[in-house]
Amino acid sequence: METIYALASGRGRGAVAIVRVSGSRADAALSALSGRSIGSPRLAEVRKLFCPVTGVMLDEALVIGFRGPHSFTGEDVVELHIHGGLAVIDSVLDGLGKVEGLRPALAGEFSRRAVENGKFDLSVAEGIADLVDAESAAQQAQALRQMRGMFGELCEGWRQALVKALAYIEAEIDFADEDLPSDLARSVEPLADRVRSEMQAMLEDRRGEKTRDGLFIAVLGAPNVGKSSLVNWLAGREAVIVSEVAGTTRDVVEVRLSLGGHVVTICDTAGLRETDDLIESEGIRRARAVGEDADLRLWLATDGEDREVPSEGSRGDILVRTKVDLMEMPVSRANCGSSPEGFDISVKSGFGLETLLEEISRRIEDLYGGLEAPVISRARHRVEIEACVASLIRGLKLLSQDTDLSLVAEEFRLATRAIGRVTGAVDVEDLLDVVFRDFCIGK
CATH class of the missing domain: 3.40.50.300 (P-loop containing nucleotide triphosphate hydrolases)
Structure with a gap:
């Protein structure tokens, strides 16, 4: 995978700016600009930075290296804490662009790599984006709850419950001749109905989106x-x-x-x-x-x-x-x-x-006000949870009518996939393109 770099702090004049580099050549990038590779991980060092082509000094920076998987992205990461003048920022970014194997990061690409490397789930990444965009105390508090994984943990709990229910249904289909408990598929009704009820209660509460x-x-x-x-x-x-x-x-x-x-x-x-x-x-x-x-x-x-x-x-x-x-x-x-x-x-x-x-x-x-429990905050979440509920309603109805269990299993499978897409547990590739399109470049 290519090594990427970007300005991680806000664009504009300031005392300090942070440039982030992530990927297998992060160490090589630091060596090209400072003459030395990463020292002790997580140890801040002051180093002079030079253009890797002309040798002209660019800045004196505070440098911190992180070895994967113990970093934000799960890859090797270097952070350059440089002076925040526009000329300094542009010269350091230009210098990184001259290092072989590096390219500028796309919007949200650092967070995307973190999700792909299992550092956190998709809902947490969206919480990070919401925290960056927060304009009020209420938005800040809600984003922090989502960033801490409260919403994702709830959705994952629902998904695990549906996976269990689906496994029971498919067991009765695939192992009908085995010595299994009677009405194994029907036994999942209380569990599935509880999940449906909890989801519908969340759908009725629009305070998170507001x-x-x-x-x-x-x-x-x-x-x-x-x-x-x-x-x-x-x-x-x-x-x-x-x-x-x-x-x-x-x-x-x-x-x-x-x-x-x-x-x-x-x-x-x-x-x-x-x-x-x-x-x-x-x-x-x-x-x-x-x-x-x-x-x-x-x-x-x-x-x-x-x-x-x-x-x-x-x-x-x-x-x-x-x-x-x-x-x-x-x-x-x-x-x-x-x-x-x-x-x-x-x-x-x-x-x-x-x-x-x-x-x-x-x-x-x-x-x-008064939000403490996890809530739906994005239209994407609502669409997927609504799809999950619709499939559960159809599946439970089919189950109560003693319909062919393969039809019941398909509805439960669709429900499981829908709730899994909230956190990125399934079918994530196209979803990631959409979600991270609106992120900051350096996040």
């Missing part, structure tokens, strides 16, 4: 009730245009930020009203569609205004009375957040904003 992909909050209401002003305050910047002219916002404007430890996308929408303007009408249609799909809806209205809100508020609705600084009678701070009318705020004066923010954060945590 945490990874982010939540959507729609800000809705009539024109000029302060939707854009509130969005800008939540974003902490002038993310959308604010104007006294009604109908300024004609499309959905999305602003991504972190609230309550979760990544959310705030959607500023067109004001809801009757209009003959075709463009504004399309904006209003889109606003209603966003509201229907949102995880949380902020319904804004000014005092005394008709509110276009559901007749019965749902768990995902927060009613907000805006511009209370313009009211003739001052609003009592004690009423803020406790009124049947909802939350009283003024973006201009700042009144009630922190209380509203606390309520939004609390609602998000109630809806999607």
